[in-house]
Amino acid sequence: xxxxxxxxxxxxxxxxxxxxxxxxxxxxxxxxxxxxxxxxxxxxxxxxxxxxxxxxxxxxxxxxxxxxxxxxxxxxxxxxxxxxxxxxxxxxxxxxxxxxxxxxxxxxxxxxxxxxxxxxxxxxxxxxxxxxxxxxxxxxxxxxxxxxxxxxxxxxxxxxxxxxxxxxxxxxxxxxxxxxxxxxxxxxxxxxxxxxxxxxxxxxxxxxxxxxxxxxxxxxxxxxxxxxxxxxxxxxxxxxxxxxxxxxxxxxxxxxxxxxxxxxxxxxxxxxxxxxxxxxxxxxxxxxxxxxxxxxxxxxxxxxxxxxxxxxxxxxxxxxxxxxxxxxxxxxxxxxxxxxxxxxxxxxxxxxxxxxxxxxxxxxxxxxxxxxxxxxxxxxxxxxxxxxxxxxxxxxxxxxxxxxxxxxxxxxxxxxxxxxxxxxxxxxxxxxxxxxxxxxxxxxxxxxxxxxxxxxxxxxxxxxxxxxxxxxxxxxxxxxxxxxxxxxxxxxxxxxxxxxxxxxxxxxxxxxxxxxxxxxxxxxxxxxxxxxxxxxxxxxxxxx
Numbered sequence: 001x002x003x004x005x006x007x008x009x010x011x012x013x014x015x016x017x018x019x020x021x022x023x024x025x026x027x028x029x030x031x032x033x034x035x036x037x038x039x040x041x042x043x044x045x046x047x048x049x050x051x052x053x054x055x056x057x058x059x060x061x062x063x064x065x066x067x068x069x070x071x072x073x074x075x076x077x078x079x080x081x082x083x084x085x086x087x088x089x090x091x092x093x094x095x096x097x098x099x100x101x102x103x104x105x106x107x108x109x110x111x112x113x114x115x116x117x118x119x120x121x122x123x124x125x126x127x128x129x130x131x132x133x134x135x136x137x138x139x140x141x142x143x144x145x146x147x148x149x150x151x152x153x154x155x156x157x158x159x160x161x162x163x164x165x166x167x168x169x170x171x172x173x174x175x176x177x178x179x180x181x182x183x184x185x186x187x188x189x190x191x192x193x194x195x196x197x198x199x200x201x202x203x204x205x206x207x208x209x210x211x212x213x214x215x216x217x218x219x220x221x222x223x224x225x226x227x228x229x230x231x232x233x234x235x236x237x238x239x240x241x242x243x244x245x246x247x248x249x250x251x252x253x254x255x256x257x258x259x260x261x262x263x264x265x266x267x268x269x270x271x272x273x274x275x276x277x278x279x280x281x282x283x284x285x286x287x288x289x290x291x292x293x294x295x296x297x298x299x300x301x302x303x304x305x306x307x308x309x310x311x312x313x314x315x316x317x318x319x320x321x322x323x324x325x326x327x328x329x330x331x332x333x334x335x336x337x338x339x340x341x342x343x344x345x346x347x348x349x350x351x352x353x354x355x356x357x358x359x360x361x362x363x364x365x366x367x368x369x370x371x372x373x374x375x376x377x378x379x380x381x382x383x384x385x386x387x388x389x390x391x392x393x394x395x396x397x398x399x400x401x402x403x404x405x406x407x408x409x410x411x412x413x414x415x416x417x418x419x420x421x422x423x424x425x426x427x428x429x430x431x432x433x434x435x436x437x438x439x440x441x442x443x444x445x446x447x448x449x450x451x452x453x454x455x456x457x458x459x460x461x462x463x464x465x466x467x468x469x470x471x472x473x474x475x476x477x478x479x480x481x482x483x484x485x486x487x488x489x490x491x492x493x494x495x496x497x498x499x500x501x502x503x504x505x506x507x508x509x510x511x512x513x514x515x516x517x518x519x520x521x522x523x524x525x526x527x528x529x530x531x532x533x534x535x536x537x538x539x540x541x542x543x544x
Contacts, residue, residue, distance in 0.1 A: 023183025
């Protein structure tokens with residue numbers, strides 16, 4: 001679809017050329033991919049795309065320094081920001097009580113159920129919980145369009161879905177700076193996925209949401225530096241001016257889910273101080289980033305994922321620093337996601353899963369977090385009960401606490417524990433199952449009673465890479481230890497593939513895109529240099 005400019009027979013100057021839609025379109029796509037919206041996207045890409053690319057190159061250069069022996073630390077040039085007194089702008093009424101937030105993809109039915117489930121907030125996720133097919137992304141924008149106008153409903157053969165009179169407040173997570181949207185091009189090149197997701201949402205809904213006090217509110221993912229946060233701030237300033245929305249109306253929460261960003265929390269809050277309300281502990285991506293950032297250094301080798309908990313070592317230090325930093329600047333400190341989900345037809349397993357969620361949320365509330373995340377509506381009451389008991393007020397920002405000094409060394413301290421054959425097998429199986437589902441258009445996938453998304457799949461393949469690269473000693477099921485060599489990995493990998501084929505049948509294995517998923521997992525888990533993201537090579541075959 002190539003939508004021409006409206007109401008003109010004259011050639012359009014280059015600086016007024018629309019973004020071009022090259023993805024396959026369907027019913028109602030023209031309601032969000034309007035000529036004016038495409039002009040807006042093209043303007044965003046031309047203004048901010050060059051700086052985005054510079055910042056991505058800076059990431060690459062920074063990773064080279066980490067590979068050569070430098071370690072993340074607080075920037076010396078911004079010491080005056082860390083040492084001076086300042087606060088972020090006041091939080092709007094709609095975002096003051098964030099005790100329980102539910103997250104999920106931008107699927108229409110899931111959005112309605114999440115908004116109705118009793119959580120205070122719903123984060124609609126265009127990123128890790130959504131597979132970025134062009135259909136998923138644009139239909140998500142249609143859902144956002146309808147929500148802003150009070151028209152979000154769904155009727156199926158079995159049931160009708162509509163919003164309750166009282167719903168959660170909506171926050172939107174666009175895709176990260178590193179991703180591109182192949183379905184929309186500017187000057188013949190794919191657009192920044194961040195600018196597509198944010199731009200379409202703000203263009204169509206920003207003023208409506210602002211006028212009703214419901215937004216526009218965002219979650220910003222995968223930021224690695226305060227310079228990347230400052231680029232978002234520049235985007236916010238521009239779009240508010242262009243769309244006649246008062247400056248400071250946009251409010252964002254930044255996910256601290258990369259290791260470099262954890263050393264720049266003050267700076268990120270500062271550059272976004274007109275537009276930010278808090279930071280979030282994005283724990284799963286953070287574990288992945290820890291492995292990726294420190295990939296060349298054996299002393300940071302991690303044990304099985306199940307042994308890497310938030311209650312100790314680098315994860316505990318990171319959570320404490322986040323709470324302390326946020327409250328010093330009068331911002332919300334948001335907790336992260338427990339991966340457990342309800343277990344059907346097994347009361348004991350279900351009880352254990354709910355117990356783990358309760359324990360995790362109690363830890364967060366006692367530490368000082370002002371809210372937390374859940375992945376399933378049935379877990380909202382559990383998390384809400386914990387939060388209500390620990391903080392009957394809307395948040396804990398003004399509560400005085402004493403924090404031990406968190407050193408940079410503590411922020412890097414690895415978890416002790418073991419690498420087991422079961423852990424290797426789980427990473428292979430979960431990684432392949434998730435990638436296959438992602439290639440089939442599903443971004444949030446229950447596997448073995450845990451909710452897996454792109455972040456947990458990244459942990460699965462990056463742990464295999466780390467264990468192979470550094471020759472981890474694996475505790476085998478026979479009671480002996482064996483180095484994880486290429487030969488051992490290939491044996492276990494082939495055994496897991498055989499199990500999947502036996503379970504699914506040859507036809508189901510092929511139809512479910514498991515051969516492609518297995519190839520992507522192998523490529524990204526065994527490459528000589530750890531690939532930055534598995535979703536980038538996977539995206540190249542997503543629409544095949």
